[in-house]
Amino acid sequence: MDTPDSSKRHLYLVDGSAYIFRAYHRLPPLTNPRGVPVGAVYGYTTMLWKLAEDLHKADGPTHLAVILDKGSTTFRNALYDQYKANRPPPPEDLVPQFPLIRDATRAFSLACIEEDDLEADDLIASYAREATRLGWDVTIVSSDKDLMQLVGTCSEGGGCIDMLDTMKNLRIGIPEVIEKFGVPPELVGDVLALMGDSVDNVPGIRGIGPKTATKLIQEHGGLENALAAAPAMKAGKLRESLIEQAEMARLSRVLVALKEDCPLPIPLEDFALGQIPRDPLAAFLEEHGFTSLLRRLDDGKGSPGPKTQLNPAKPETGAAPAAPQGSRQPLPAWPTVDLAAYQCVQSMGELQQWIARAFAARVVAIDTETSALDSMQADLVGISMALGPNDACYIPLGHRGTDMFAEMPLQLDRAEAVAALKPLLESDAVLKVGQNIKYDLTVLARHGVDVAPIDDTMVMSFCLDAGRSETGIAGHGMDELADRHLGHTTMTFKELCGTGKKAISFAEVPLADATRYAAEDADVTWRLHRLFAPRLLEEGGTRIYQRVDRPLVTVVAGMERAGIKVDRERLAGLSATFTTRIAELEAVIHEKAGGPFTIGSPKQLGEVLFDRLGYKGGKKGKTGQYSTDQSVLEGLAAQGAEVATLVLEWRQLSKLKSTYTEALQAAINPQTGRVHTSYSLVGAQTGRLSSNEPNLQNIPIRTEIGRQIRDAFVAEQGNVLLAADYSQIELRLAAHMADVPALKEAFAGGEDIHARTAMEMFGTVDRDTRGRAKTINFAILYGISRWGLAGRLGCTAEEAQAMIDRYFERFPGIQRYIHDTLEKVRECGYSETLFGRKTWFPRINSKNQAERQGSERAAINAPIQGTSADIIKRAMARMGPALIEAGLPNVRMLLQVHDELVFELPEGDVEAARPVIERVMAGAAEPSVRLTVPLGVEIGTGLSWGAAH
DNA sequence: GAGGTCACG
DNA sequence: GACGTACGTGACCTCT
Structure with a gap:
């Protein structure tokens, strides 16, 4: 500090909420690079910047805090339920800016205070009083007329309060208050009580405006005096109003009074200003595209700019830069863990x-x-x-x-x-x-x-x-x-x-x-x-x-x-049915096998099938064990091996019983009576969520018998479940990202995409060609190999290759997408989604062919799967606020299954919720990314998850 | 703990 | 010519 009296404290209290409304109306509707409106945030940021520039001035702030309004109701509503009831809702493009105000404040490393049940004005008043009591000077950064009541008050401590309107660059002291109200600050509350305030819905006295209010207070020296003098006034409307509405005036006086004895959540000394660390501020400015400020931050020459105070030195901890892949980064200069x-x-x-x-x-x-x-x-x-x-x-x-x-x-x-x-x-x-x-x-x-x-x-x-x-x-x-x-x-x-x-x-x-x-x-x-x-x-x-x-x-x-609620009795019933059938199957299988063995042991099963019973087609893997998976057993069944059919059914029922009907009953939380999964946000390399303990992302649906388990997921009494699915989202994204005209056209026209593919590929659509086309479509998403496709389609590798070639020919763009994606991954080491999520592929250039090819397939898929994950995550983040805004606070989002969201809601909310959910999901890519295909959303409801599909 | 299998998108 | 044969998960079972 270069002030002569370096012990003199000067506290700035910034009325953040009031500022933001004014900035919104005064500034053009800017948006940041992500398309989020930030005009008011920009105004706010420049205001903080200006204040920061005053730091080193003689009468600049030594302490500073930003005070915000928190809730919509306060203790004043308990006094008068109409208080602020007339306030129109804030403009739609201002709402998303409120939380950013806090980000901005944090970016400057400034204190930010808000308390339930109190308005910013009350906190400001309380802090201002406390500070002056200690002999500090106080500047309230605001132009709110209510706060003008505080101006000038000097206590024994000697501290003074003034106001600063940064927009008009105006200091407000006692003379300015008298100019505005005609009375000194201590009588401003009385004037306000008489005139009322239509915006805040302070009633005042009907028919009395600022002029009359000022005149009355000037003449009588105060509200109570004016009210007491009313009966002696000359008969007329004014006299009548004063007598009749005296109580309203008194209530108004209480409403406009500032609460000056709020508990102070943070001690004053903690508002001390120090150096403003550069990095968080730079991050914030960059994120919102405030490039001119960012330049000023890094431009050391601007003097007297904020440079000297907004010190661009590296953070004191000396954070290490990113290390090249594989090498250990230099350790930060911190003391070792003690x-x-x-x-x-x-x-x-x-x-x-x-x-x-x-x-x-x-x-x-x-x-x-x-x-x-x-x-x-x-x-x-x-x-x-x-x-x-x-x-x-x-x-x-x-x-x-x-x-x-x-x-x-x-x-x-x-x-x-x-x-x-x-x-x-x-x-x-x-x-x-x-x-x-x-x-x-x-x-x-x-x-x-x-x-x-x-x-x-x-x-x-x-x-x-x-x-x-x-x-x-x-x-x-x-x-x-x-x-x-x-x-x-x-x-x-x-x-x-x-x-x-x-x-x-x-x-x-x-x-x-x-x-x-x-x-x-x-x-x-x-x-x-x-x-x-x-x-x-x-x-x-x-x-x-x-x-x-x-x-x-x-x-x-x-x-x-x-x-989510599950019906325990229903699961128990299914378990019992499965148990009976499993026992029956076991007996028959053992009989056909010529003796008992552990059916659940693939090793024993393989030996029984291929050695003891002598079926053909046994393939041993690298562990020397026969494969007995579904496709193998289906092959045996097709040859007429009844035991294979029985084992398949046994396997299905055992799986359903152990993994679902039994495990889900055990997973019911005794306190809530519901099943609570845990989602991992870092479980899948592509950015998808994963679900565990229990996994609720793999509840059966593909078979009729498995689907019964979905019916055990139910809504609470009076509620229903609503399931909303993105339809074919990955193919749609592939069409967009690879820019494939035929596919985009089909999606735009709402066509059956697999049928369209069949038409393009084979010139005709029937069950068979559509099925093959579907297989090929998925093969593309997963990074195709002719061998893999041949295996799936039951054709030769040559035939599969011919189909791949035909696909590339009919859908130009796909081949280029694959090529460009791999090129980038080989070069940079990572792939990226449309929203910038990276997935690293350290083995993309491996000498080991299997390893390398595996990475290539994963790399082709990752941007598509990852973009889909980004989109549904964006929808999830926006869903809560959208439902609240739509007046649907009782709609609860329960589950996410990659391209599906499951909600529980009162039956009566379904029709209102449906379009909100649809809109949020279908529009989730925007405004960051403008897709050239529509995102289709299908919604169903029912008393159970099964019924909601 | 690994390997095999199978439930899902 | 071998390698292995579609992307991403998690749970359960058997066996070492």
């Missing part, structure tokens, strides 16, 4: 200190420790937090004694600690970082905490490095990431809790060990986040991470938590 440095938090005082420090840090890595792996059932045992390298703590909450005689460990009351952490975990001003934070979201949601905003290092790793590994599939687990990126070997859960029968619950781990383990996880997560955030920007992963995968984390957590 398990002894972590604090075990055992008092509320210590906890409060950590919370305050986390607010100040604005980024906190968190990790929850629980008693089990299932986030829907696990009990919360503790929470760890990290604010920097080795700056981490563990808060034990649910530990037991190490044995039944041991004393209970000293720890905070769980409910009390969670309540203390809740404002931090829910604060928009603080980014919560987790490794697989979806798990923590679910656990904490069950304790009433909705964690936001979030980052997930596992998902970040996936967006950077999907498929990227010399030896195979790159994992994104914490231990692996710590080793790969930090050169650090983490404590393993096994070391701590053991395995198998001797395993103990985390709740039984002694606090000292638990602290080392849990805090280390948070510490490592914090470090990984510091590495990944700049890499995403440099390597082009920001778009897919910020726009698709990050928003999805919270959405998917919600779906998992919702679960």
Whole structure:
């Protein structure tokens, strides 16, 4: 600071919500590179920029916070239910900009505050009062007339309050307030109470406007005096109104009064301005295409520009740049992980200190420790937090004694600690970082905490490095990431809790060990986040991470938590039927085989079929074992081997019973009575989700007998299930991406695409040619080989090759797509979806032909499968807000099955929900990508999942 | 833990 | 000429 009196504090309080409305109306409707409207965000960003430029001026801010309105109702609605009821909804293209305001604030590393039940004005008033009490000067960045009540007030402390209208570049002091209202600031509230406010729906007194209100207050010196003087006034409308509506005026006075004693969620000192780190700001400016600001950021010559304060120095942690594939990147200059440095938090005082420090840090890595792996059932045992390298703590909450005689460990009351952490975990001003934070979201949601905003290092790793590994599939687990990126070997859960029968619950781990383990996880997560955030920007992963995968984390957590109801009795009934039939089959198979054997053992079955019974066609694989899979058994059955037919039926029923009818009953959550799958966001290299424990993405549908299992997935009483499918989405995307006129035309015309293919290929459409065409269409999507196609179609490789040639000829574009895709992957090492998701293929140039060809097929498929995954993920991220906006808060999204979404909704909502869901799904590529084929969506409803198809 | 099989898109 | 023979998953079973 170059101010003479360097101890003088000057607090700027930015009225963010008010600003954004004004900026919206004053600025042209800009959109960012993704087509998202950002005009108001741009205005807001330039305003913050201007304020940042004032940093080093003599009377510039030393402290700054942005205050936002949070909810739509506040305590004032309890006083007067019509308060602000007349407000029109914000313009459609402004709505998506609200959350970006927070992003912008965070990008400047500024504090951002919003509280339920309070308006921004109240928080501003409370902070302003507190600051002046301490002798600070305060500038309120706003032009809101309500806030003018605060201007000029000097307390004993000596601090003064003024306002700054950045748009008009106007300082508002006492003279300006008097000019506007005709009265000094302390009487502004009385004037406002008389005149009312039509926008906020403050009633005031009908017939009294600003002029009369000012005159009355000037004459009588205050509202109560004016009301008291009314009976003595000369008869007329004014006198009558004042008498009749005196109570309305008094209510209005309360409504316009600012609440100056709100609890302050963040201490004033934490608003201290320091250097503004460059990287997050640059990332934000780039993401939204604010290129002129970005240039100014990097242009050191602009003086007196923000350069000196918006210091472009590398982040203090020295994040390492991306490493070339395969080589270890240089390790960041951080102190090595020191398990002894972590604090075990055992008092509320210590906890409060950590919370305050986390607010100040604005980024906190968190990790929850629980008693089990299932986030829907696990009990919360503790929470760890990290604010920097080795700056981490563990808060034990649910530990037991190490044995039944041991004393209970000293720890905070769980409910009390969670309540203390809740404002931090829910604060928009603080980014919560987790490794697989979806798990923590679910656990904490069950304790009433909705964690936001979030980052997930596992998902970040996936967006950077999907498929990227010399030896195979790159994992994104914490231990692996710590080793790969930090050169650090983490404590393993096994070391701590053991395995198998001797395993103990985390709740039984002694606090000292638990602290080392849990805090280390948070510490490592914090470090990984510091590495990944700049890499995403440099390597082009920001778009897919910020726009698709990050928003999805919270959405998917919600779906998992919702679960789906299954009809236990129905499953049990099916199980019993299957059991009986399986026993019958077993007896007959053993009889035909000439003795008992384990039918479920492919090895024994092969020997029975090909050695003992002497059937032909036995093929041994590389393990020296006969193959007995479906196609082999079907071949035997065609030769008249009845036992093969019986084994096929046995296999089908055994599969259905063990994997579905039995396992699903066991998967019903005893608390919710529903089945909660867990989705992995990093499970499939192409960007698809995967589902596990239980897998709800492979519930039978293709056979009649399997389909009965789908009928056991049901809606709650009074509700129905709605299933919405993209039809032929991958073929449509192939038509678009390879630019195939005939296919695009067929999709545009709503034709049967396989029939069209049959016509092009064979000149005629019947069952047979359509079926063959369908096979070929899929073969194309999966990276064709003549051998594979020949096997599927039952023809020779030469005939298959002829068909491939014909396909390329009829559908020009396909061959070029395959060629270009492979070219790019060979060159860059990765493929990309239309939305920029990368999948790495480290073995694309392998000397091993099988390996190489396998990579080539996967590389041809990945952009198509991945783009499809991006599209449905975008639809999922938008679905919740779209349904809320449509007034359908009771429609719940439950499942995703790659090209299908399943919802549960009140029967009465079906007709309203159908078009909303259809629109969101069909339009999910836009505005990022303009497809040249329509996306078809088919919707069905029913009391069960089976019936909804 | 690996291999085989089969449920799904 | 061998290699293996369509992309992406997860669960269950048997056997080592």
